[in-house]
Amino acid sequence: MRALTLNLSSNERGFGKQAKYLAIAQALRHAIKAGQVSPTETLPSARQLADQLKVNRHTVMAALAELVAQGWLESKERSGYRVVENLPIQTSRTLNTSVKKSPAFTWQFRKEQPLPSTSKMKASQYRYNFSGGQPDISKFPFDEFKGHFSQACQRPKIDDLSYGDNCGEAELIQQISRYLRRVRSITDKELMVCNGSQEALYMISQLLLQAGDKVAVEQLGYPPAWAAFKSAGAELVAIKQDELGIVPEHLQSVLAQGKVKLLYLTPLHQYPTTVSLDITRRMQIYQLAAKYGVAIVEDDYDHEFHYNSQPNAPLASDDPSGLVIYISTFSKLMFGGARIGYVVADAQLIAQLSAYKMLMNHKCNVLMQQAVGKWMQQGGFESHLRRMTKLYQKRRDFMVSSLQAYQQQGLPIHFNVPVGGMAIWLDTGKSVVALKEKLLTKQVYLQTEVEFNIDNTLPDSDYRFVRLGFAGMSEAEIAQGLCLVMTTLYPDK
Ligand SMILES: Cc1ncc(COP(=O)(O)O)c(C=O)c1O
Numbered sequence: 498m499r500a501l502t503l504n505l506s507s508n509e510r511g512f513g514k515q516a517k518y519l520a521i522a523q524a525l526r527h528a529i530k531a532g533q534v535s536p537t538e539t540l541p542s543a544r545q546l547a548d549q550l551k552v553n554r555h556t557v558m559a560a561l562a563e564l565v566a567q568g569w570l571e572s573k574e575r576s577g578y579r580v581v582e583n584l585p586i587q588t589s590r591t592l593n594t595s596v597k598k599s600p601a602f603t604w605q606f607r608k609e610q611p612l613p614s615t616s617k618m619k620a621s622q623y624r625y626n627f628s629g630g631q632p633d634i635s636k637f638p639f640d641e642f643k644g645h646f647s648q649a650c651q652r653p654k655i656d657d658l659s660y661g662d663n664c665g666e667a668e669l670i671q672q673i674s675r676y677l678r679r680v681r682s683i684t685d686k687e688l689m690v691c692n693g694s695q696e697a698l699y700m701i702s703q704l705l706l707q708a709g710d711k712v713a714v715e716q717l718g719y720p721p722a723w724a725a726f727k728s729a730g731a732e733l734v735a736i737k738q739d740e741l742g743i744v745p746e747h748l749q750s751v752l753a754q755g756k757v758k759l760l761y762l763t764p765l766h767q768y769p770t771t772v773s774l775d776i777t778r779r780m781q782i783y784q785l786a787a788k789y790g791v792a793i794v795e796d797d798y799d800h801e802f803h804y805n806s807q808p809n810a811p812l813a814s815d816d817p818s819g820l821v822i823y824i825s826t827f828s829k830l831m832f833g834g835a836r837i838g839y840v841v842a843d844a845q846l847i848a849q850l851s852a853y854k855m856l857m858n859h860k861c862n863v864l865m866q867q868a869v870g871k872w873m874q875q876g877g878f879e880s881h882l883r884r885m886t887k888l889y890q891k892r893r894d895f896m897v898s899s900l901q902a903y904q905q906q907g908l909p910i911h912f913n914v915p916v917g918g919m920a921i922w923l924d925t926g927k928s929v930v931a932l933k934e935k936l937l938t939k940q941v942y943l944q945t946e947v948e949f950n951i952d953n954t955l956p957d958s959d960y961r962f963v964r965l966g967f968a969g970m971s972e973a974e975i976a977q978g979l980c981l982v983m984t985t986l987y988p989d990k
Pocket residue numbers: 630692693694695696719763768796798825826827828833837838
């Protein structure tokens with residue numbers, strides 16, 4: 498059974514003038530009041546307490562008897578002593594509902610929460626989870642990965658485990674840099690590993706933005722990034738998009754007005770529309786950023802999953818002005834809980850990010866990073882990637898043919914087949930404003946345009962799209978989930 502933290506004061510520890518058993522009774526009473534043991538919970542045995550406190554078992558028995566007499570404990574035949582259901586005080590911190598609460602303390606928050614607080618149930622707790630970036634975690638090779646983790650534990654490098662080097666584990670930095678050189682043609686930049694790319698977005702915002710600055714973002718975009726920019730006091734300016742990506746002419750008119758410090762883009766598989774930014778536009782956008790002295794944050798969050806051809810190279814691979822800050826993540830090819838993301842930028846910015854990170858976090862998770870580094874170095878990472886790319890392509894194709902079948906049945910839905918990524922952006926042909934809530938009651942989680950459109954003032958009928966993730970579910974689940982979505986959207990068809 499677990500040990501209790503018994504705070505015996507110095508007087509009590511030496512048991513001073515007070516009788517030993519009374520000092521122990523007092524310490525136990527403090528432990529109960531502090532909520533270390535809850536009402537009706539059984540205490541460790543007298544023998545365990547005696548061992549823990551290095552006293553005779555009879556002394557402990559006397560302390561327990563004292564607490565029974567005071568009404569804190571009751572003796573249960575054969576199971577020892579347990580805390581009474583109703584404590585003889587009203588100020589206990591335990592969750593005893595019969596205890597009257599004192600008036601609640603009121604927190605004074607500095608400013609509004611930039612992101613809505615998370616809902617009670619997570620997307621992954623719904624039977625059908627269409628959230629767009631959800632990988633199939635059940636296919637992750639945990640057994641193989643365990644080997645790399647235990648390798649990291651078998652020969653721990655004490656120096657690596659101590660404070661310092663908050664840019665990440667050397668082994669992992671080296672592996673990711675090699676990988677990016679090969680698959681994304683990124684060469685002449687430095688890399689810092691973060692606890693997910695959201696940490697990078699937050700730090701970039703805090704370092705580069707201040708109140709009054711503007712950040713240009715895609716009109717339909719990624720709210721956690723917006724929240725990070727806003728948390729630094731920046732104002733968001735939406736850039737129009739069409740079927741080729743953001744519209745350079747509109748970007749130019751926004752940049753010409755001044756004050757734009759950053760441009761945040763998801764060029765490869767635009768979030769949430771999945772559009773790949775047209776190559777000509779990509780160059781125009783880069784040139785505009787260079788002309789107006791605006792840094793680009795390029796979020797390449799799921800470049801691994803590209804199906805019929807090689808993905809377009811990122812802006813960061815051809816960045817003569819050194820203005821691109823490239824971020825990406827392992828949340829899609831592993832899982833969100835891995836908390837591994839990275840930022841690639843010039844040495845000066847990486848040095849500043851490293852210094853800033855000391856405010857928040859001295860270090861990354863060394864063992865996890867070493868394990869991922871070994872997994873990459875020994876080839877397991879690439880094999881997993883190949884397997885998952887094939888699987889996700891099959892699931893994309895399955896979702897495409899299922900949606901086409903619904904179209905043939907006469908449902909007015911429209912979509913483009915995404916060339917990569919993990920989701921389809923579907924025009925439902927009708928308002929989706931109330932759809933999410935309705936589907937949650939049917940155990941279906943999906944996100945609608947309402948969550949991605951920066952403009953929340955449009956008429957309801959203008960929000961028509963949903964983002965359907967296909968990577969995280971089996972084909973059977975996709976089919977059942979889609980059936981629920983379609984019957985909810987079109988009950989009469
Ligand atoms: C556009 C975008 N950027 C970044 C991320 C990943 O964030 P993180 O690395 O913090 O898990 C996601 C994941 O959903 C995403 O959709």
